[in-house]
Amino acid sequence: MQDIIYLIFGTLFFFMLSIVNLGIIIKVKAFFGGRYGVPIFQKMYDILKLWQKSIKLSQTTSWVFFAGPLLATIVPVFCFLFLPFVAFPSILSFDGDFLLFVYMFGLLRFFTTSSALDTGSSFEGMGSARELTFSFLVEPIMFVCFIILAKGTSSLSLEDFFGYNILDAWSDYSTVFGIVVVCFFVIMLAENSRIPFDDPATHLELTMTHEVMVLDHSGPLLASILVGSAMKLTLFAILIVDLAIPFKTGILPLDTTIGIFAVLGMGVVVGITESVMARLRLTDIKKILMGTLIISLFGIILISR
């Protein structure tokens, strides 16, 4: 029972953090563009508006069309259970939970791409093809990062990766862990389709990856997708913050505040990256991802010396 209450409050907190995080990215981009920008809670208003709308479905679609948006919300919430938030331990933790963490995103990908194909639209097929290609390249990078974390901290669960011995691990293998932070950052940008991998703000179907897959979703389903993508971004931000801020003061409120500000700081970093970089060509994305994979493989060599 206590776990469930913990889960409910955790999810609410996580949800709010995600919304604010997304708002901050938009604000930062607006600042760089010399604009004032929309309010920080604008995403929240959008989602509430969509939530009350009705759904228009294409005649081509079937029930699979619902599965993608539903899992888009469910999977980040479920994966949040495994992830400790700075000083808060994770709700669910066991040896090998990081595999479930990675494979749950696989499940999500299966159903988002399937529900895109369900419309029979050529544009959404294009989005699926791109999503499948990029994420199969991202998955090995993720595993290499986890190999390094497991080896460095001699543990096998997400909670222990970022637990008591991460400080020692940082001091022993600071270079390698630095590489992991960079790799996680690339993964975060790629998996959440941010610039330079994909531009969520353009609405030219031919160039989009993730957004093009949700063209036909409307109403609460679209709201679910928006919530899900905001949460997914924040989930990866938390992953990076857990790793990049290994020390804890021991005072829970202070730690939590630092954590929240660090996650929002990630939002600022993403915003700055998006403002100073242009979107990459599609063919270059593969090269960047493979380059990151090679860099992370160097990490393995360094750590197993």
Place this chain on the structure above:
Amino acid sequence: MFLCISLFFILCSAFLPFFIAKKNPLLCDKLFAFFYSIGALLGLGFIAFGITKGLHVAYTLPFSILFSYFSIKIEMINLLFMIPIYLIGSMSAIYSTSYWSTAQKGLGSSFRYRLYLCLFTISMILLVISDNFIMFITFWEIMSLLAYGLITIDEDSEEAQSAGYLYFIATHTGVIALMGMFAIIQVYFGFSDFSSALGKIDANLAIASSIFLLGVFGFGMKAGFFPLYFWLPSAHSSAPVPISALLSGVMIKMGIYGILKILFMFSNIPHWWGWLIFAIGILSGILGVVYAIAQHDIKKLLAYHSIENIGIIAIGIGLAMLGRSYHNSTLVLFGLAGALFHVINHSLFKPLLFYSAGSIIEKYHTRDIGHYGGIIKVQPYTALFFLIGAVSISGLPPFNGFASEWLLYMGMFKTLFSHQNTLMPVVFGILSLALIGGLALACFVKVFGISFLGNPRKIELSNVKESSLFMLFPMAFLSTICFVLGVFPSIMKDILLDIASAFNQKNIYVKIDTLINLSEAYLWFFMIFGVVLAVVLYQTRGKISKNIGTWACGFSHKTPRAQYTSSSLMQMILDLFGWTLHVKRGAFCSKELFSQKYHFYLHQNDKTIYWLAKISEKFLLFCSKLRTIIHNGYMGIYVLYIFVALILMLLYVGN
């Protein structure tokens, strides 16, 4: 005893129902399925009893007509490999009621088909329980021949005949290697059965490596290791669907069983053996899935996925062998447990996929994925079961494929902590398993998305109804087991631990209790799933209207041909693996000023088989050239041959 009765029932099912076949063909088919299922149920009951009681049976029956004796041995590993034989056998028997019905195919064909099917399963059961080499090789041969009969059962299909021929050659090449292997064991070491040789052969002897290599060649030919799999895609795709399910789900596992059996005989295992199997596993896994992605023929695609899954199993066996040679019992446990669990899992979801593919092939008479589309609207249950199979085979939670892959991952991650840096190449296993997982997911999104979703491309959906219950029941049953084994994987943990300790030849004190954690995590998952589903359904009730077309970004002349096809969906991935494929592409367009028609083709095929065919072609050409030199048509030369031969013989006699 139980086993005898169950085999007797299966045998009866092949003959008895045909007495009424002339009067009532449908009843005959039903009776066949019924008798067969009773036999299989008895057999499964025996297995369940054996597993709970820790059965250990060893009999020796006199069998003086042919060989001196027939010894039976039933232990955990035999019981484990018997589960798929009975289960998939009975499912195929039920499925055949509508797929290969007597009324449709004629009495003779139907009788042959059912007789072969029964004898095929019986020979596999006897193969698994037989202990002495001569019986093992006999049943191996019977099984292989019956499989040939089943692949070529469709006499009108030229494709099936040529695929059967290729299979026939391949399997006999394998058998020769196996006979050589057993002969070496018998002559050099004096053992004539598995149990007396158990753990007695010293692998450091030079001859031991040749035993191992012959075994890997012979059994790997049947299992479909890279590059010995060349017979597999064509044989699996041209056999009838229930037979493809049996071949892919059960028969190729006999190769895995054989390899495990010979490994049990060695007292120690050299390091390079483990690395060899590990490397074969990685190669088969990655190439299998890449070739599968390039395929458009749904059955061939599933056959290539068998190679991929055999690769995953081989990775697990390789890990277990490495664990033995490096004295790392954690690796033995997780490697072998993962491999055996994957054997069971693959024998569940692969037949499931074949059955659901058969259910659509029967309706539209084509195996090309590029023709399908939108089938989910007319065959919703088939689509659901195919989806479950697809999610399971991609190794996604909460289905069974994930549980076995999870065990393999855990084994490999745990070696990271050991201070044996020589085991570091195991990280390539982690990476390739991740790669295989990602590619398999992409491949099954393609199959499911292109064939079941969207609009029909070249098929006609009107007038199509859902398949009959005889086809749906096996699919439903297997999907349920896939789901249950996925959510409660700890059902398997005792039997896996038992076999792994037997393989390690000393007790293992590590446990795989962590499997129970997965069930707990899934409980949370289903809770969140339920809440979100309920909230969304509540919010959207009555607000859904389904009366518009798909948004085509302002383009109003929609056609199903504008949809993404199976090749365009995967082309980005295949470009990365272009070096493994034999690509032929070209385009035709009319030479007029305003070209009206443009035709483009792209064929991407297995480069390994292409090269194997090319090499064997070159070799045959060389041999025939050699023959023309010897056999050149000059009478004088032939007389000279006779003369030379006579002189040689005289010299030999004179000495």
